[in-house]
Amino acid sequence: MYRPTSRHEWLFCGALLAQAIIILALELFIISEWQMWVHSNITQVTISYVVPINLAIFVFTCVYELILAIDAVHHKNNLLLFAVCVSNVCILAFSAMQPTAMIEISRRLPNERDAERQPLVDIDVDFWKRVGPAQIACPIVFGICSFIIWPCAYRLHKEYAWAIYRSIHGDLSIKTRFLAYEIYLVLIKLDFYFITVFVIQYDLIDVHFEGPEFALTLALLPASFLMMVLAVWFVRKEWKIAMIPVIICHAAIIAYLISRIVVLYDDGRRANTADKDMMLLFAFAALILMAFTLICAVICVFNFNHGLREVLDEKSYKRDTHFEALSGWTDRSYSPEHRLSLE
Template sequence: MYFPSTILTRLFLAVALTQSILALGLEAYVFVTVERDLDPTAVGITEGHTVPSYFSLFIFAFVYELVLVYDALKLSSMIQLVGLCIYNALLLMYAAVQPSSVKKALDLLARTFDMDVTPLLKPGRHTWERISPALTAVIVDQAVATAALFVLTYKLRSEFAWVVYKVLNADLSMRRRLLNFQIYMALIKFTFFFLVGFLVQIVSLIPDPRHDPELPLTVVGIFVALAVMCLGIYCAMTEKKAGTVVVIVAYVGAGIYLSYKLSVLYSDDNYPLITFNAVALAMVICNIVMAMVCMANFGKGLSTYTIPQKKLPQEDIHLHNTQTYMYGAGVRTSRLDLGD
């Protein structure tokens, strides 16, 4: 089992883990506090799902981020680390709009009455005043962690380096193909998050899940997204054209679905979800383009560097006598001479 062996990789993992624990703890406090102060009938309106929607998204986002961090460090993938920094910055933006969205929802719930008698938000609880510091703390936690991850990624470039230059030397065309492959691998993993993250929020907004056919369809969509991600990675690594075509068709279908949902959500003025939908749609389009680019490179020798090889013992990366092997979406290095 892999475990980070250098100070910087351990720091990167520690920052991501600390950020996730703090943010999820704060979000859990907000969720429990609001749910206790809401009348049970609040689930019947959209505003009653605002906090559960954020909470469910952040649970998935931070758990998945930890998986991607471990994967990126294990593969020594610089591109994936950069993607994680951007991913974290997007989560920071989402956390920044959370307070205004939650306050707007609570204000509306406080003015809405059940049977014209009981307000949906219990009066006298000072709900907003109790959760506001926690929501601010989430933003601070995200901002500090994002800045730290950017700095650590910048420093880690000297450890991970662009090993591809040492492996392929002056073969510019092969370097370009390998770079396209690594970008595609990272895009597949991040597209999965935005697709599933969007579907998770859709599920949390369903007023009556027991009688709404969209719930089982959305759950099936989550498993389909997972299958497409796995198929996409496997087919790109082994250069399977037929499988890659299936993946492209699946992403086209996802793009059509997201475009339809975007038009529906725009009329509802659900701007946080609209933003997430738009990002997911953009990621799907980028994935389609990069899948086509990578498929055009099949049969040109790239599989020599992308098909998993026998693992070598990891040595001190600052020693001379470079020994390098690549697998999956990243690079594993042992004995990397940074001065060459």
């Protein structure tokens, strides 16, 4: 596993690691309190699985952001660095809305009854009083982490811009192709996140174990992961024939997302579901990103066999690092423009 090397890389990844650990601890506390508060008959209402699913999404987001951060510093991907920063701000906004929703749930559920007039929760327990501090702490943690990683991402951007410039030898045409390659990698990794979150919400909340749609929808998760891994490998090796089924898969996912959006906007049974707004949000985000991914994949295929593969070779990065060490470029505080002027 790759380990950060510079101080800013350690700070960037360390902040996200600390965030993931703290959020995991807070969410485990909240879900444990939830399980002790509700009764077994809570399964008669949709909220019984909406709350745990939303809590799981927070944990998955933190872990996935950490993985993307390590991947970004390993491959010196500037766009992925800032994508992680923007994602963290988005999850900060989402977490800031959760306390209000949890307050509403803690007020409404004690008044709910099942078919036998039995309460769904322990009415003697003030649920919000127990989980409120942990719920409020979540956006605070996301805010502190965002405050740390943005300056680090800026500093790493300056370092990586210089490393990339040296590896492409200042060739503007190669730089354009490399940018398209980086954009494609960022998009396909973000696609997997939004598709995963949408499938989890749609499959567990709306479809809710109804076959065969439940199994078919769930199969999208390993299929999307496999497609992401193969796409990254194929575009790096510049295999045109192998990229054709990848592009077809991009188009198929676009068609699937459009069909689910139509279903959710329809008047049918699938449209009457809890957390519908969140499903549509993630579905639209996945659809837009996947459309740009499809376009970018086609552009990358046209860029094959034009000198980019040599730049992407791991040995070229090693030669670049070795050259910097021999040339005395060990002070990374200089900007790429300053170093270029010194040449």
